[in-house]
Each structure stands twice: as structure tokens, then as C-alpha cells.
Amino acid sequence: MTYVVVENCIKCKYMDCVEVCPVDCFYEGENMLVIHPDECIDCGVCEPECPAEAIKPDTEPGLEKFLELNAEYAKTWPNITVKRDSPPDAKEFDGAPDKLNKYFSPKPGTGD
Numbered sequence: 489m490t491y492v493v494v495e496n497c498i499k500c501k502y503m504d505c506v507e508v509c510p511v512d513c514f515y516e517g518e519n520m521l522v523i524h525p526d527e528c529i530d531c532g533v534c535e536p537e538c539p540a541e542a543i544k545p546d547t548e549p550g551l552e553k554f555l556e557l558n559a560e561y562a563k564t565w566p567n568i569t570v571k572r573d574s575p576p577d578a579k580e581f582d583g584a585p586d587k588l589n590k591y592f593s594p595k596p597g598t599g600d
């Protein structure tokens with residue numbers, strides 16, 4: 489089992505999650521984060537920290553696409569453990585529809 493970062497992180501990227509993870513398994517893309525499924529120890533402490541409710545346990549149904557996306561990009565995006573400012577327009581995109589198709593960027597973020 490692992491926790492998974494899902495669609496509503498895209499363009500919100502508040503980063504409250506990264507500092508609580510005991511095994512530093514968050515990886516940073518240009519406009520979202522992912523969790524490395526092989527490193528996550530399923531402690532669950534990040535889930536309630538996310539203001540966008542964008543972290544879910546993989547036991548929830550329907551997360552296959554995001555589980556795959558987390559696993560794929562955790563291999564190449566840089567590790568992130570220290571919170572930075574979220575995007576200035578993060579609130580506008582919180583809850584916006586169809587973010588994966590409209591806004592997902594495969595580009596890496598800057599990491600720590």
C-alpha cells in the first residue's frame with residue numbers, strides 16, 4: 489500500500505505535505521508533487537496536512553491512473569523535503585475541473 493497524490497494538487501502545490509513525511513518520499517514536478525510508492529511507509533500523516541485534500545490512500549477506488557503517474561514521475565522528478573511558497577494563484581485552481589488534461593506538466597520542479 490502507498491499514499492497517492494491526486495488531481496487537485498495540480499497548480500495548487502501547497503507543499504504542507506513535504507515537511508511531515510518521515511521518509512522524505514515526495515518528488516516535485518513543475519506544478520504538482522508525487523509520492524514514491526516504493527518509499528512511502530503508509531504512515532498517513534501527510535493526508536490531513538494537505539489543504540487541497542489531494543492525498544489519498546491507494547485503497548480508495550479509482551486511483552489507478554494517479555498511482556501510475558506517481559510511480560512514473562517519482563523516478564525522475566527531484567526530491568522535495570522543504571516547503572516553499574505555493575503558487576500565487578493556487579486558490580483559484582483549488583477544486584477546478586479536469587486539471588489533469590488541462591494543466592498537468594511532465595516537467596520537473598526544482599526540488600530542495
Ligand code: SF4
Nearest residue numbers: 497501502503505538
Ligand atoms: S499539500 Fe496537497 S496540494 Fe500541496 S503539494 Fe502536498 S499534495 Fe499537493
Ligand code: SF4
Nearest residue numbers: 509528529531532534
Ligand atoms: S503516508 Fe507517510 S510515508 Fe507516505 S508520503 Fe505520506 S507522510 Fe510520507
